[in-house]
Amino acid sequence: MDWLRTALNYSKEFAEVAVFGFLFAGFLQAVVRPTVVARYLSGYSVWRANAIGATVGFFTPLCCCTAIPTALALWRGGSRPGPACAFLIATPWFNWYGLVALWIFLGWRMALVVAGSGVFIAFLTGMIIDWQSPNERAPRPLPTEVPETVCTTTSCSVKSGSACCSTVDTDGSGEFFDFSNPWQKLQMAGTNAWALARELLPWIAAGILIGATVKTWLPTAWISALETRSWLTPVLALVLATLLYADSLGSLPLVNALLQKGLGSGNGMILLIAGVGTNLATLGPIYREMGTRVAILYACCVMILAFLLGILWNLVL
Template structure:
């Protein structure tokens, strides 16, 4: 009964975020023109372009099947690889409705740690990639449709050609938002919200069940024994996050349960973030579009920075 009660508690906490979060995210996705971001990044200095890429990525509520082609649109539109990668790291794993869920599950301090670390990792990874990449590159035409190879290689449950797998800015307008044909936009918002829910809910459900199991039956002494080992625990957390990559929202119940058992906050942050750098669905398009060097830098930077920040947060929190 304790396990079932924990499952219900986790489900209730997610329900407080999911309904409004998915609907509002769907509406923003319907009225926003993702490819316009490419114009904002063009011509800016290296640090500013990567800062914009990471920040815009954090506030843009895109599911993975839309985030990947949007990042590729930035790259093909003449952006350096760094801002495109910074955008891709910061969304969809780190975003405003994810921040609300983090706040509810892990508290405001842990929420700010994870969100701030995510944006910082996105920014610094983009900077490192740009430092190691050629400075000049001719822009390629922006796609108006998502390549089939992108949609079919992601972990999304939505089908290629659905509203979630389409870009928006096809009329050449420079405005970031488009509120014309509002009724159609509202219908599209509902479709986008459902597509986002279809992608994330299986991960969330799995996370709730695993988190409830850990919280109910995992002996606290096991976690305490791991924490005594100091630097080894963050490394183990990194390996676990790499092998068992899941959506960050779906990982929240598991991390919540482990933190209550005594896991260090930095190690919890690693579990939530490090899998981004080893996700084959993301690394595949990066490898095909930007090359082996960028893909390796992307993975190594995300995992290394997550490990270093995790050790740092363990010392100060």
């Protein structure tokens, strides 16, 4: 009964943000122009471009999988890999939808820790990638048919097709949003919302079941024993985050359960950020599109920075 009650509570918490969140996320994906974002990232200095890459995802509420095609679109439209990687790291947590979910599940303080850490790690990773792997190719303009974000059968793939999910800058206005053809945009929003729900609901359901299991049956003494070894727990959290991949939203119930069992805040942050940043679904497209050097730098920077920052948060909080 305790397990079922916990699972129902997690489901209720997701329901508070899911319905409106999917609809509004679908609408934003229909009106935001990725080509304009790409031009902004390629036209600024390295510092400013990576800062924008780490924060612009606030207006494009994407999970870790659905952020991949958008990040690749940014890379194809720009001249540097760093801002695209920064976008990919920070977006799953630094967006209005992710922040609301973090707040509901983990509280406002942990929400700020995770989102702030994500932006910081994303910015530094982007800077290091651009410093160590300067890209000398000329910017390639995006095709009129942009990669889809959530209209494919799997959001971790990149498919060139009709622009059913987002809009391109066909009029050359350079505006971030396109509100022309409102009825068409509403139809696109509905299609995007339904596709996003189909992609995320299995992960969310799995996260609810795993989180309820951990919260109900994992002995608190085990977590307390690990926390007494301050150097070991972040290592285990990093290994677990790398091996056990889950969607960003789907991992929230598990981290919630572990935090209630006594897991340190920094270790919870490691599970969330490293979990969505160092998995094959993310590293595979980076390797194919940007090369081996960038993929290795990306993975190493996320793991090392998340580990160091996790130790700091364990000491401070």
